[in-house]
Structures are given as C-alpha cells and as structure tokens.
Amino acid sequence: MVDVSLDVNGKTRRLRLKLESKNPFGSLKDRIAVSLIEHVADRIDKDIGVIESTSGNLGVAMSAECAARGVPFTAVVDPRTSVFFIDRMRGLGARVQVIEEPDAAGGFLLNRIRYVKEQLNIRPGLVWTNQYRSEANPNAHFESTAPELMRQVPGPATVLVPVSTGGTLAGLTRFVDATGADWRLVGVDVHGSAALGRTSGRRLLSGIGASCPSSFLDPATATVQYVDAAEAVSACLWLSEEAGIGVGGSSGATVAAALRMFRQDPEIDELVCLCPDGADRYRTTIYHADWRTAQGITTAGMGGAVVYRALGESGE
CATH class of the missing domain: 3.40.50.1100 (Rossmann fold)
Structure with missing residues (x-):
C-alpha cells in the first residue's frame, strides 16, 4: 500500500x-493464474497444455506458472496487446496467437474466445482455464x-x-x-x-x-x-x-x-x-x-x- x-x-x-x-x-493476475491452473490441474496433459484468452497480464502470469510446471501454454491476444506483453510471454516459453479481426461488439474478445473454442475442437486434450467463467x-x-x-x-x-x-x-x-x-x-x-x-x-x-x-x-x-x-x-x-x-x-x-x-x-x-x-x-x-x-x-x-x-x- x-x-x-x-x-x-x-x-x-x-x-x-x-x-x-x-x-x-x-x-494482480499473478493471483488468478495460480488459482485457474490449480483448478484444472488434474485435467492437464503436459504434452498438449493449456490455452487462455488474455489482454496481457494474465498471459504473462500464466506463461510463468505453466513454464514452472512444464506445461505448454497458448495465449490468445489481440492488436491492443502491447509488444511488452507479447515479448514477455514468448520469453517465458508461451505460444502467442494474435486475433486481428474485430468482433461484432466493437472489440476482439468475442473472436478471441471463438478461436479458443476452435482450438479445443482441433486439439483434443487441450485445457481452457476460462477466466471468464471459472x-x-x-x-x-x-x-x-x-x-x-x-x-x-x-x-x-x-x-x-x-x-x-x-x-x-x-x-x-x-x-x-x-x-x-x-x-x-x-x-x-x-x-x-x-x-x-x-x-x-x-x-x-x-x-x-x-x-x-x-x-x-x-x-x-x-x-x-x-x-x-x-x-x-x-x-x-x-x-x-x-x-x-x-x-x-x-x-x-x-x-x-x-x-x-x-x-x-x-x-x-x-x-x-x-x-x-x-x-x-x-x-x-x-x-x-x-x-x-x-x-x-x-x-x-x-x-x-x-x-x-x-x-x-x-x-x-
């Protein structure tokens, strides 16, 4: 304080x-990253990993937490995510996917989530921590x-x-x-x-x-x-x-x-x-x-x- x-x-x-x-x-997202990953820990396949939509901070925290656990992590971001965040996530070993197309609501969140759901269908065993509903x-x-x-x-x-x-x-x-x-x-x-x-x-x-x-x-x-x-x-x-x-x-x-x-x-x-x-x-x-x-x-x-x-x- x-x-x-x-x-x-x-x-x-x-x-x-x-x-x-x-x-x-x-x-603040450091706290959430640990909680989200602990919540799904028993479902994580260390060969396939975890995916999450993020504006930046959660992606950095989850990249670090997943790296410490030896778990692959995919961060789904958008053009508003700064170079700082993207470089930090990649430096921690994360795969970063940038969603360039705005959604009907005027932002990118809905399309980020759509991409996550597509990946869940394509990559069986992939776990979404889902900060929006977990x-x-x-x-x-x-x-x-x-x-x-x-x-x-x-x-x-x-x-x-x-x-x-x-x-x-x-x-x-x-x-x-x-x-x-x-x-x-x-x-x-x-x-x-x-x-x-x-x-x-x-x-x-x-x-x-x-x-x-x-x-x-x-x-x-x-x-x-x-x-x-x-x-x-x-x-x-x-x-x-x-x-x-x-x-x-x-x-x-x-x-x-x-x-x-x-x-x-x-x-x-x-x-x-x-x-x-x-x-x-x-x-x-x-x-x-x-x-x-x-x-x-x-x-x-x-x-x-x-x-x-x-x-x-x-x-x-």
Missing part, C-alpha cells in the same frame, strides 16, 4: 493505492486479495475496483458478505464496456472493460463509476508526474474515478484504489506521446487535485 495525501478543492484527502505491480510477475477467478480474490487487503486496511473503507471479467469485484463482494468487512465496494468500468450490462462499443484501453457481460456480477446490485480513456490516461500521467507512482490504464481509470468522487463529495476523506499493474508495460502506449496523439487522446488536468506528499509503503 502507498498512501498519497492530496489537496482537493482546498481539503486534505488521502488516496490509498494497493499496488499489485509488486507481485512476482507484475500484476469460479477459480473470484475465489483467488476471496482467498488471497481480500484477506490481504483486510490486513492492510483493517477499518471501514471505500474500495474502488476496476472491472474486466468481474472476478476481482465478485471475490471482494463475497468476502464482504462472508466476513462482514466494513467496506463499500465501487466498481470502475470504461465507456464502451458491456461488463456490467451496458451496450458494448469501441474501447481503447486493455485490461479494463469487456465486450460481454460479466458472469460473476449482477449489474442491478453493483455500484459503478464509468470513465473514458482520456480520463484514465490523464490520471496515469498526473500520478506519475505529481507523485512519482507509475500505474497502468485500469489503475488510472480507478484513480480518475476516485478523484471525481473526492470532488463531488466533500465529506469523503479517504478512498482505496486497487491498482492491477504498473507503468512498465505501457511505455509504448499510455506513456508515449505519439501513441496518445494517434489515438486522439488529449490529456487534461485532474480538476485541481494537488499532491502535496506521497507517504511511504506499508503492508505485505
């Missing part, structure tokens, strides 16, 4: 960042992320959680239901995402949002903040410049939503943001001016939020 003290509209607030980039392979996804957060967060933030808290498959928010929600943890959970999604019931459309950022509804969440019961790509990118650059903390696009979206909540409600003194990964994997995209220009992203200030100190790290 890193605590950042802010002045927002003349009032001191505290932003608490849970930096999952500190995990061994650099992201209970091992939310269970990883119920058993690992949530208890760790409870140790780091033991009291009442409002926790902002970015949404892609919905597994993270679902796992934390189940933890609250099971333990009575005094957390208010707020999902953060991007415009164009269908993860929580909206109509799907074009999305620019990888690692947040989805072209189809989450199988783990009920849109009717979820509290959600929606942001656009420019807000998320602006928050990434702002946090890097003002506090020296580098985060990825989904984290930027979550920080942008937190700053909006601070501005809208002067009674909020503290917010916790779950930050799935770091800046290292977005040097050629979010943190590159030419990429931002090519995507038509004009960054903006963070509405008068001023960092006046970044406190030290705490936690595990």
Whole structure:
C-alpha cells in the first residue's frame, strides 16, 4: 500500500493505492493464474497444455506458472496487446496467437474466445482455464486479495475496483458478505464496456472493460463509476508526474474515478484504489506521446487535485 495525501478543492484527502505491480510477475493476475491452473490441474496433459484468452497480464502470469510446471501454454491476444506483453510471454516459453479481426461488439474478445473454442475442437486434450467463467477467478480474490487487503486496511473503507471479467469485484463482494468487512465496494468500468450490462462499443484501453457481460456480477446490485480513456490516461500521467507512482490504464481509470468522487463529495476523506499493474508495460502506449496523439487522446488536468506528499509503503 502507498498512501498519497492530496489537496482537493482546498481539503486534505488521502488516496490509498494497493499496488499489485509488486507481485512476482507484475500484476494482480499473478493471483488468478495460480488459482485457474490449480483448478484444472488434474485435467492437464503436459504434452498438449493449456490455452487462455488474455489482454496481457494474465498471459504473462500464466506463461510463468505453466513454464514452472512444464506445461505448454497458448495465449490468445489481440492488436491492443502491447509488444511488452507479447515479448514477455514468448520469453517465458508461451505460444502467442494474435486475433486481428474485430468482433461484432466493437472489440476482439468475442473472436478471441471463438478461436479458443476452435482450438479445443482441433486439439483434443487441450485445457481452457476460462477466466471468464471459472469460479477459480473470484475465489483467488476471496482467498488471497481480500484477506490481504483486510490486513492492510483493517477499518471501514471505500474500495474502488476496476472491472474486466468481474472476478476481482465478485471475490471482494463475497468476502464482504462472508466476513462482514466494513467496506463499500465501487466498481470502475470504461465507456464502451458491456461488463456490467451496458451496450458494448469501441474501447481503447486493455485490461479494463469487456465486450460481454460479466458472469460473476449482477449489474442491478453493483455500484459503478464509468470513465473514458482520456480520463484514465490523464490520471496515469498526473500520478506519475505529481507523485512519482507509475500505474497502468485500469489503475488510472480507478484513480480518475476516485478523484471525481473526492470532488463531488466533500465529506469523503479517504478512498482505496486497487491498482492491477504498473507503468512498465505501457511505455509504448499510455506513456508515449505519439501513441496518445494517434489515438486522439488529449490529456487534461485532474480538476485541481494537488499532491502535496506521497507517504511511504506499508503492508505485505
């Protein structure tokens, strides 16, 4: 955890960042990879292996986990997946298949999944870990992320959680239901995402949002903040410049939503943001001016939020 003290509209607030980039392979998905593979371990043929659709982070984590187990791994990605991820996965021994054709929903996810299903028919014995439907996804957060967060933030808290498959928010929600943890959970999604019931459309950022509804969440019961790509990118650059903390696009979206909540409600003194990964994997995209220009992203200030100190790290 890193605590950042802010002045927002003349009032001191505290932003608490849970930096999952500190995990061994650099992201929140490290936790999910282990859980997904353990869940199907008794079905894996070490001559045939495992396949999964990924926007990047899960592919890196699964490449590492499969390599450690001597299991072949195929990662199914799309053109939004950065060179960083593809090179890292291949460096860990994975086969990487890039799906170039957009799907009817305006993204690539549906066609990535279609390719996975085709491979299951072609290659008998191939195992799909299926992060989109496997209970091992939310269970990883119920058993690992949530208890760790409870140790780091033991009291009442409002926790902002970015949404892609919905597994993270679902796992934390189940933890609250099971333990009575005094957390208010707020999902953060991007415009164009269908993860929580909206109509799907074009999305620019990888690692947040989805072209189809989450199988783990009920849109009717979820509290959600929606942001656009420019807000998320602006928050990434702002946090890097003002506090020296580098985060990825989904984290930027979550920080942008937190700053909006601070501005809208002067009674909020503290917010916790779950930050799935770091800046290292977005040097050629979010943190590159030419990429931002090519995507038509004009960054903006963070509405008068001023960092006046970044406190030290705490936690595990």
